Amino acid sequence: MSNRMSARIFGLAMGALVAASAGTGAAQQLAKATPTEITIDNFAFAPATLTIPRGTQVTWINRDEEPHTVVSATKEQPFKSQALDTDDKFSFVFDKPGTFKYFCSIHTHMVGTIEVK
Secondary structure: OOHHHHHHHHHHHHHHHHHHHHHHHHHHHHHHHOOEEEEEOOOOEEOOEEEEOOOEEEEEEEOOOOOEOOEEOOOOOOOEOOOEOOOOEEEEEEOOOEEEEEEOOOOOOOEEEEEEO
16 A cells, blocks of 8 residues: 555544544533423422433422422532522532432431442
């Protein structure tokens, strides 16, 4: 194979690699920019467990007629909402990977989990 042909193949391969990387980056940016919702309805969080990419904003929306809260179950409490009335929302951006358990401090049987990859 000539040097010219090798250089051309190398250039095409590098171009494909750059294009693929750009596509992956764009998909990751879109995932980070897309908000995710959890509804609070019938005294439950839905979905109860949610897996998201790092950097995702999660919004909880209270659809019940009773007030609810969204409180991190860890001692540090990286997130804690005020009491949410019907149709009120609370949002939090998950910047760190890990498992984040949460609950309603008014109705402690209501629990949920966010898995951040």
